Amino acid sequence: MKSRLHDVWAADRGALNGWLSIPSTVTAEITALQDYDSLTLDLQHGLVDYQSxxxxxxxxxxxxxxxxxxxxWNEPGIIMKLLDGGALGIIxxxxxxxxxxxxxxxxxxxxxxxxxxxxxxxxxxxxxxYFKNANDTIVTLAMIETVQAVDNLDAILATPNLTGVYVGPGDLxxxxxxxPALDHTDPEMAGVIDGILQKTKAAGLKCGMHCLNPPFMADAVKQGFDFLTLASDVRIFTAAQAAGVAEFRKLGGGDR
Amino acid sequence: MKSRLHDVWAADRGALNGWLSIPSTVTAEITALQDYDSLTLDLQHGLVDYQSxxxxxxxxxxxxxxxxxxxxWNEPGIIMKLLDGGALGIIxxxxxxxxxxxxxxxxxxxxxxxxxxxxxxxxxxxxxxYFKNANDTIVTLAMIETVQAVDNLDAILATPNLTGVYVGPGDLxxxxxxxPALDHTDPEMAGVIDGILQKTKAAGLKCGMHCLNPPFMADAVKQGFDFLTLASDVRIFTAAQAAGVAEFRKLGGGDR
Amino acid sequence: MKSRLHDVWAADRGALNGWLSIPSTVTAEITALQDYDSLTLDLQHGLVDYQSxxxxxxxxxxxxxxxxxxxxWNEPGIIMKLLDGGALGIIxxxxxxxxxxxxxxxxxxxxxxxxxxxxxxxxxxxxxxYFKNANDTIVTLAMIETVQAVDNLDAILATPNLTGVYVGPGDLxxxxxxxPALDHTDPEMAGVIDGILQKTKAAGLKCGMHCLNPPFMADAVKQGFDFLTLASDVRIFTAAQAAGVAEFRKLGGGDR
Amino acid sequence: MKSRLHDVWAADRGALNGWLSIPSTVTAEITALQDYDSLTLDLQHGLVDYQSxxxxxxxxxxxxxxxxxxxxWNEPGIIMKLLDGGALGIIxxxxxxxxxxxxxxxxxxxxxxxxxxxxxxxxxxxxxxYFKNANDTIVTLAMIETVQAVDNLDAILATPNLTGVYVGPGDLxxxxxxxPALDHTDPEMAGVIDGILQKTKAAGLKCGMHCLNPPFMADAVKQGFDFLTLASDVRIFTAAQAAGVAEFRKLGGGDR
Amino acid sequence: MKSRLHDVWAADRGALNGWLSIPSTVTAEITALQDYDSLTLDLQHGLVDYQSxxxxxxxxxxxxxxxxxxxxWNEPGIIMKLLDGGALGIIxxxxxxxxxxxxxxxxxxxxxxxxxxxxxxxxxxxxxxYFKNANDTIVTLAMIETVQAVDNLDAILATPNLTGVYVGPGDLxxxxxxxPALDHTDPEMAGVIDGILQKTKAAGLKCGMHCLNPPFMADAVKQGFDFLTLASDVRIFTAAQAAGVAEFRKLGGGDR
Amino acid sequence: MKSRLHDVWAADRGALNGWLSIPSTVTAEITALQDYDSLTLDLQHGLVDYQSxxxxxxxxxxxxxxxxxxxxWNEPGIIMKLLDGGALGIIxxxxxxxxxxxxxxxxxxxxxxxxxxxxxxxxxxxxxxYFKNANDTIVTLAMIETVQAVDNLDAILATPNLTGVYVGPGDLxxxxxxxPALDHTDPEMAGVIDGILQKTKAAGLKCGMHCLNPPFMADAVKQGFDFLTLASDVRIFTAAQAAGVAEFRKLGGGDR
Ligand SMILES: [Mg+2]
Ligand SMILES: [Mg+2]
Ligand SMILES: [Mg+2]
Ligand SMILES: [Mg+2]
Ligand SMILES: [Mg+2]
Ligand SMILES: [Mg+2]
Structure with missing residues (x-):
């Protein structure tokens, strides 16, 4: 069960993760053509259900x-369906x-x-x-995104066979x-997130985070994060569409 | 039959057209949220068929x-189906x-x-x-995108009830x-395209063109174009995805 | 190849045809549950393409x-695809x-x-x-819906293996x-349509028509028509939704 | 976050709600064209899942x-997905x-x-x-449709941030x-339902009900109901199809 | 509520069940054309969700x-949706x-x-x-597929209105x-499964099992099983595709 | 533009082609997992349209x-759409x-x-x-499947840039x-088909044929054919389903 994400982690590098919220094989394939290490289908806040x-x-x-x-949500039915469908891990x-x-x-x-x-x-x-290798290959990332989760972090990190955690800065x-916001730099949020990182690494587990901007992400890898998500297809597409239209309008586009 | 495109043209302004090649209601809706005047569904080179x-x-x-x-292609079956489905014009x-x-x-x-x-x-x-107003409202834009079309332009422009032409710079x-390329600036291509523009305006018809970049487009409006398309959803999404990934990789993203 | 429509015609009765314009298996199945003799999928003005x-x-x-x-439209590609897909006839x-x-x-x-x-x-x-029986079973109904068609009716009716004609009162x-209108009662339209009926029956062929209301349709059967369509799923649904809402509003619905 | 339902309620009127059980954008759009105040997508008994x-x-x-x-069912995964998808309330x-x-x-x-x-x-x-306004805008209607719910009604109505209740007369x-039946007029059912209405209004909450016929609904508004559903698209379409076919058959349709 | 499965059981025969894991109406219809007594849509391990x-x-x-x-999974939301959609039973x-x-x-x-x-x-x-007959018609088969379930079998079989059990040999x-494997013949597995069969029959309930090969299945009927599944559409299609390609390759297919 | 079919042909071997008539990504992917050299999507007789x-x-x-x-059918609209969508050739x-x-x-x-x-x-x-390589890479196979085509074969084979022909034995x-039948062995049919093969090879073009059984196909390669299709997904699935059910029934499956 070859997996680029496992290879990246084996090299002790930070992985670049793409985020698929649009239920379109076209945007998914375009995303897959880019130099991402992994792709995550978002069935929670993404506009995607099992069949898509x-x-x-x-x-x-x-x-x-x-x-x-x-x-x-933490429900076995959909978790197992996605693994049976070929996902190599669950967030x-x-x-x-x-x-x-x-x-x-x-x-x-x-x-x-x-x-x-x-x-x-x-x-x-x-x-x-598959059966022989699945248990050792499947990635399990628990989202840490509430005060309660931070309080219970030690116990969560002790869960056998947990691969790591994924910080949800918006919900946190x-x-x-x-x-809600991403790429937090204010000391309080940054402090809490760094605490999660330190405990997770100390437990020998992987630590990921949902981010927005490449510089913030590259920096996070240097701090120790193992898995960084670049915004989402929805955010990337919306921003790019808005930027082109704004440039045209700012140039007086439409005026003779 | 209210139509923003008709209003823009009534004000003698150039219209900003968005281009939908992705068969996804999500990318379409995001595009529709932007400040475009019109949107064109591309059933030719786009990845879209009637049902989508x-x-x-x-x-x-x-x-x-x-x-x-x-x-x-120039076939009555699909033209009529799209108009029945609510399109206010055909390219x-x-x-x-x-x-x-x-x-x-x-x-x-x-x-x-x-x-x-x-x-x-x-x-x-x-x-x-609808029946009372359709004939006077439906926009018909003939693509001029071959040497043969340029040679026959006068006759084409004389077609009764034709709204105008749409320059296809790639095929041309x-x-x-x-x-194939867009936003031509070399004198030969630019000259041919300007010839199309001048004849079309002289015939009292609308002239549109498929473009890539807002500055080129804003300039085209000033030259007399009435309808300019900003790339396509596929190009915009692909470029934006590639840019984010490239920025991360260039920052040494992944390196500790 | 059992077919209720063929049975109805063998009994020299008029067939009641349902019309499917909505690309939904649910509305289609509900329609199929009713006492229609045949159902026609409308890929022309209906919102339906091959895959649906x-x-x-x-x-x-x-x-x-x-x-x-x-x-x-009269194109072999889609005609043959629909027959291969199981349609027993084409309009x-x-x-x-x-x-x-x-x-x-x-x-x-x-x-x-x-x-x-x-x-x-x-x-x-x-x-x-199927191969042995198809040629003798497949129903072919040519729409007669222009002045030109009426003028050429004798020649059209002489087409070998044509099952009959289907009057399109709106386009006519x-x-x-x-x-455009259906269920014409003004003498000029009624006269032209009766002329089509008489010639078609004289040629030994079947004559059908797109209609709106049961009384008009029952009368048309008595005049000799063989195949009558009851409006369409779109019209029936729209009218029924509008009627319920109008009744509530008329009753002062919403007022305390 | 403009919402017609909130406007109707602000005017202390009863809202007319349409019910979408058919997984078709066509029947949904036709329904949306009518003079309803709100529309409810039914993912419980309707033939609709998240992606539809x-x-x-x-x-x-x-x-x-x-x-x-x-x-x-009362499961957070699907509730949150629908709100993220743009629903302004959940039943x-x-x-x-x-x-x-x-x-x-x-x-x-x-x-x-x-x-x-x-x-x-x-x-x-x-x-x-959205984030700023969501909590104060999202409508939450708890279905009261069992004897147990009626017994626990006072406690249910005390739930903080609950908008109101929706009576399910069939399950009740x-x-x-x-x-199961709707539009109950027998004294026992009517009495229980009136009890729900009185308690709900006394608690200052909204009271809705699933209904069938406009006169019953208009009357219910006068009794104090705030939100009345007109049958469903499935019922409306089925009844209208059946009525047209029955009329044709009763007229001897098909007989010469 | 006519049902072939109920008829087969009324005749005290073993039923042949087809298994649909592919979300395609085409493979489903082809399967339905075969001489199966029942068909099961697999929303667990199959690639099928509610809308499909x-x-x-x-x-x-x-x-x-x-x-x-x-x-x-054992969740009321999806169970009820499938029954409302027309399934006559749930595994x-x-x-x-x-x-x-x-x-x-x-x-x-x-x-x-x-x-x-x-x-x-x-x-x-x-x-x-439907309402009058549903409770007495709906088939409920509980999967017995863990050691824990075998241990608790007596209590499970005592559940009122349970139709029977369905052995999952892979998970067991x-x-x-x-x-995981099917069609077990080793004494330990065969013994456990026979124990389930004997207890289930003694309780007067139906006993089914997921199988692979017709001879094993025919034998299982003779042992007392009431409901046997023939592999799945995915397994059948994969094996048949592989066999044809292997035959061509073995024949030196491609070599001149 | 790497292509396994071109590699097979460069090695002067016969290619094994799979045939996709089912509009399901699941059956398509299973087929793609087999050792085929190429796959053909059938938009003619297959149950597949552009979007699928x-x-x-x-x-x-x-x-x-x-x-x-x-x-x-021979229509430019759909031909170009499929090439734009990524097909490397058209039959x-x-x-x-x-x-x-x-x-x-x-x-x-x-x-x-x-x-x-x-x-x-x-x-x-x-x-x-793509633009630089497309013209030299795109495969064009003209179906020869009527007496008229056989009569005109020399002229057809002289078409510049035609890759070859594909024999349609059923229509022929x-x-x-x-x-209609495949894998013809009667002398008249076999003779006509051999004539097509000889002329096509003499013209330096590729010759393919629609077949049913691996032995016939392996033999055809030896005779000179370059491209052989193994039945279709529909035929393969139907036969395999029927065989399993027949085996169970023949074993008295269902009998105690
Ligand atoms: Mg979160
Ligand atoms: Mg072009
Ligand atoms: Mg017409
Ligand atoms: Mg209920
Ligand atoms: Mg199992
Ligand atoms: Mg053929």
């Missing part, structure tokens, strides 16, 4: 990116307690490690020896009484 | 843009002779002007008094033995 | 109605000359009668002995300089 | 109706206890009021200042040992 | 097979305790037997007197520390 | 097969004259060789230097007054 996710996974298969999926939102983390990781692991049901319909077609800010 | 086009037209309806469609590729122009325009006009079949299933739902270049 | 049409044909298969399709719009009629019917008939290509992928699955009115 | 719901929300955006969604079935009500409302409210995760991908595009009847 | 499942159910309706669905994975069995069966039964919500949108259209093997 | 074809092309991209498409049905062949090939070639319009939206993304049989 399956098509997106098929459309990006040829481009050598590791495919992950963020699920809408689970709102993991606030060790019990929730155990339930999440268990859904991703076959017995005796967990309670994942066997039947990797597409995964078994595209990966040789909301949980701390602030408006 | 219908959904795109529905998804952008609320944003007040005039919706046009470029058809795959027809590869109009090289007056006879082809007449066949195109006839497909867009009810008798006695043309041979369009009556049955505006969606158009009749969303536009009051190919037809002249050059690689 | 295939799904609609599958969704209505269990309900014993004969399935026909109206094509967007072709805008047949104005004998040559057009021959081209249409030829596309529906295997050699030596016509030039239909063999490969009935779904039709061959659902109908036993437009062609005669009137607004 | 997204397309329906896009297709009706231009018509100024407030869009709500009924979820299949949650089978709320039988105060605990269930709190879990439901919490999924619809950002901290500190609830536990909704931030990431309004489409909602943020179409509504300015089943729960009381009767066959 | 609905289309599959519509596509197979005309072929007289009883339609069941396996849900992704629920991973039922390990009597409490889980009761929750599953309750979701399939209207009060007073269970807590299924009333609103059989499609089921009510296609089955007369995993739970017992073996690789 | 695009998704199929995306789903098979990662498996290194050369992708071709058969168009419904065109019913090429009966040199004029038709020239029209077909011209639609596949940029000026000055042909009249293909430039705008390879997806092809340009996935193939570097029909054209010769026989029932």
């Amino acid at each position: 996710a399956l098509e997106l996974m098929q459309a990006v298969t040829g481009y050598g990116k590791t495919v992950l999926a963020r699920v809408p 689970c939102p709102m993991i606030n307690t060790a019990e929730e983390a155990a339930r999440f990781v268990g859904a991703c692991q076959y017995a005796p490690r967990g309670y994942r049901s066997s039947g990797p319909t597409r995964a078994g077609l595209i990966y040789p020896d 800010a909301v949980s701390m009484g602030k408006p | 086009a219908l959904e795109l037209m529905q998804a952008v309806t609320g944003y007040g843009k005039t919706v046009l469609a470029r058809v795959p 027809c590729p590869m109009i090289n002779t007056a006879e082809e122009a007449a066949r195109f325009v006839g497909a867009c006009q009810y008798a006695p002007r043309g041979y369009r079949s009556s049955g505006p299933t969606r158009a009749g739902l969303i536009y009051p008094d 270049a190919v037809s002249m033995g050059k690689p | 049409a295939l799904e609609l044909m599958q969704a209505v298969t269990g309900y014993g109605k004969t399935v026909l399709a109206r094509v967007p 072709c719009p805008m047949i104005n000359t004998a040559e057009e009629a021959a081209r249409f019917v030829g596309a529906c008939q295997y050699a030596p009668r016509g030039y239909r290509s063999s490969g009935p992928t779904r039709a061959g699955l659902i109908y036993p002995d 009115a437009v062609s005669m300089g009137k607004p | 719901a997204l397309e329906l929300m896009q297709a009706v955006t231009g018509y100024g109706k407030t869009v709500l969604a009924r979820v299949p 949650c079935p089978m709320i039988n206890t105060a605990e269930e009500a709190a879990r439901f409302v919490g999924a619809c409210q950002y901290a500190p009021r609830g536990y909704r995760s931030s990431g309004p991908t489409r909602a943020g595009l179409i509504y300015p200042d 009847a089943v729960s009381m040992g009767k066959p | 499942a609905l289309e599959l159910m519509q596509a197979v309706t005309g072929y007289g097979k009883t339609v069941l669905a396996r849900v992704p 629920c994975p991973m039922i390990n305790t009597a409490e889980e069995a009761a929750r599953f069966v309750g979701a399939c039964q209207y009060a007073p037997r269970g807590y299924r919500s009333s609103g059989p949108t499609r089921a009510g259209l296609i089955y007369p007197d 093997a995993v739970s017992m520390g073996k690789p | 074809a695009l998704e199929l092309m995306q789903a098979v991209t990662g498996y290194g097969k050369t992708v071709l498409a058969r168009v419904p 065109c049905p019913m090429i009966n004259t040199a004029e038709e062949a020239a029209r077909f090939v011209g639609a596949c070639q940029y000026a000055p060789r042909g009249y293909r319009s430039s705008g390879p939206t997806r092809a340009g993304l996935i193939y570097p230097d 049989a029909v054209s010769m007054g026989k029932p």
